[in-house]
Amino acid sequence: MKSLILYRSLYGSTEQYARWIREELSAQADNFDNVGKYDINDYDLIIVGEAVYAGQFMTPKQLIPLVEKFPGKKFIFFLVGIADMEDQENREKLYGDLAKAMGPIIEKIKVFFLRGVLDYSKLSFKHKTMMWLLVKYLKRKPEKDLPKDADKLISSYGQKINFIDKNAIEPLVRYAKEISK
Ligand SMILES: Cc1cc2nc3c(=O)[nH]c(=O)nc-3n(C[C@H](O)[C@H](O)[C@H](O)COP(=O)(O)O)c2cc1C
Structure with a gap:
């Protein structure tokens, strides 16, 4: 399965996670702003990563048409924040923020939660x-x-405050490998 990782990162933590995921999946990774450079038809799995800022996301506006245009592709979204991602209440709140931005198309995306850095x-x-x-x-x-x-x-x-942790990508990597079998 060929994977493409597209991320947005203001201070580097989402980019760091994207790099680690790229290494594990032997995938390609690039800034989401360069999405136009890629032919999505060439990929089976699109992994999008972005940090949350005050409950807001920048990517959904561009991601929604992409998911709609390629219904046969698999999509993963990893969101990065400073909240404790082990906490179910925090996850539900962040998932709710993302679902609000994405609308019903969220159902087609598998979401993972990663903890970043606030410097x-x-x-x-x-x-x-x-x-x-x-x-x-x-x-x-x-x-x-x-x-x-x-x-x-x-x-x-x-x-x-630094919670960045390479091991935290493990569930995402495992899921990506499982769906590619
Ligand atoms: C102004 C501001 C608002 C933020 N809002 C949230 C938030 O609502 N929830 C959260 O979990 N983290 C929040 N964060 C933390 C960022 O998501 C975190 O620092 C993340 O690692 C940044 O990723 P980046 O380095 O890829 O830009 C906020 C950070 C800043 C500076």
Whole structure:
């Protein structure tokens, strides 16, 4: 089975996961912006990776027509975020965010969750401001009303939090290999 990995990565963690997956599957990997360079007919499996920013994704607008155009192809989406991906509630929330962006076509995509990096020293001005506003807002809330993991977000504010883990790609790689049998 021939696989193509297309990713978007602002600070490198999604790209790192894409590289590891590429090595394991002997696939091709490229930035999603270069999708036009590839003839999707040549591939059996398309793996798309993107990080979540404030519950939002950039790729669905281009991914939806791709899935619609190639109903016979297999699609995997791996989403990267800083949330604890072992936590079922977090997964459901992130899956919901993605499903909202993708619409009913989400049913045709197998979704995996990977944990990334949040390095305040590397963030753009816009993202630094977003995080500052978020933490300021959370700090004002009574403790009983705080959303999940808010305390960790507040205590780690301004630092580097790194959860990137090569082993985390294992379920995705296993699934990709199984469907190619
Ligand atoms: C402004 C901002 C908003 C974010 N929002 C979320 C979020 O809603 N959920 C989440 O799990 N991670 C969130 N993150 C964490 C990123 O998804 C994480 O840093 C990811 O590893 C970035 O991937 P990249 O390096 O490929 O761009 C956010 C990060 C920033 C800077």
